[in-house]
Amino acid sequence: MLLSQAKLHNNNNNSISNAINMSMKNKGNNNNNNNHCSPAILYLYPCLDGVFAALAAHLYFKATSLLSPLFFPNTVYNPLSAEDLPLNEIGDLYLLDFVGPDGFVQEISTKVPRVIVLDHHKSALEMLGNEASLGENVVKVIDMERSGATIAFDYFKDKILSPDVAVKHPSVHEEFERVRQLFLYTEDGDLWRWRFPNSKAFGSGLKDLNIEFDARKNPSLFDQLLSLDLDNIISKGKLSLSDKQKLIDEYLRKSYEIALGNAEFGHCLAVNVDTVFSELRSELGHQLATKSQKMNLRYVFPPRNYSLYP
Template sequence: MLRRRLLLRGATTPPVPGLRRAFRSDASLKAIRAQSHSTKTTAASASDGPMHLALYNYPTFGGAYAALAAHLFHRRLRLRLLLLPFSSVEPFRAADFEDAGFETCYLLDFFGPKNFALELSQFIPSVIAFDHRRSTMARISHLGHCPSNLELNIDTTKSSARAVFDYLSKKFTGKKPDSDMCEKLLDQEDEERVLSVLKYIEDADLRKWQLPNTKEFQTALRDERGKLNCVTNPLVFEQLLQLDVCNLLAREESLTHNRLEAAGKLIHRPFKIQLGRGTYGECLVS
């Protein structure tokens, strides 16, 4: 495990060419600009408390569940948080956040392209990154030293989602302001269900493939991947809380059975296919 504060030097990341904003969307940029505007009204900002930012790797389930942990942590402590998906297809630029006045930035399940994390640390007081990939570990070893406000949590023995849940759960226990507040980030009814999903995500993220039916579980998750953008799907975190390993496996088993049954019926029914769109005649398949 690598958990250290590094000091980096590097050039500013150049702007991404082109006008495409499929992931660095107008809606996301509008939310950032709205925060930038609110910081200029200092009286309102002071009364509301500092604003925090969390960028999560999209569309990975490790990133999404790490974002769920951040969502629960800030909601329970009544802290303001802007959560946004981060995709390498059309990544944010550090300059997008420069005037927004964020107190903390979490990078969940990724370290960012080139010097992204370093550039954020130049104007955000605390930048905290989580990743589990060996490729990230290799990058870190060549970066040298970086500022004390950039904290890197790189652990190749656990998934980023579990690392973030562990980190924020410990932090939550130390910051819980009153005795009436829930003892944990997760309610008792959600805890067993979510932790079970996290085990399966970690099994795949670390390429262990040791849990029963783990590949079937990953196949079942594919249908949920399109829901992981919190900008286009504001209910994503409620939906993640409800995902259940047993239900997903049962659904996948049912779908597989139906497909095999349909294929079995079709395989005994002869039909014609055209060869070369009919250029070379037809063929009877049975």
């Protein structure tokens, strides 16, 4: 009963259980080489979904590990390579919410004892869907129905409950439960579902806190995330969301029609924005597409369950 209550999602949990069982089996095979190495956590940056996936890893290793994990923010525009990592210090390597460029998993799996992939992007499925291209030391959970944060929450929460894992700080169980709503709100916004009435306010309020998501630059990152109060974030987010919508409305009024490919592909709306406005580019783009649709022009919305990289 405790296991089912701990899960954020009750669907497709076999993939989580299978991944944990496989990772524990592989860990036994690699124990001799892995005892004095730290786990490495590569997580998508700067991304709310990626940093909450890293938070789930932080809680797990806080509860179980004698060795502090090494956290590496990983950007899409300049992804980490094997040469960027202290491979001689790394045991298990986790790829959270971003698997790196094509071929990275195959390469890095030959240099570390084990690679665990927790992701939900279509690109990850396309790159890693072929089991034959992966080594036996690669464990993966790729689920496009969830976000990276909730996949990581379920994976690390379930792993703590495994009888094969020695938990040194049981209080972490309560910490997982205390922040579970933050993970659900993060997923709701990351997948553009907006099933929770205050998801946009949550995202706006959290962004306004200007928390640095790079754990190497901000040693207090995970303490800051664990101290977040959902109601307070939403309350402040509602106020800032109203101000941001006024700014978006102003830019929408300045939008103009452009031809795509010399009109070969039709017309759509465009707008000029400055770098100060860049943090609202996704929401502006969505509302610009809605306005284009109403004017019978070309428009593009993110498909269902699509997650935008930053």
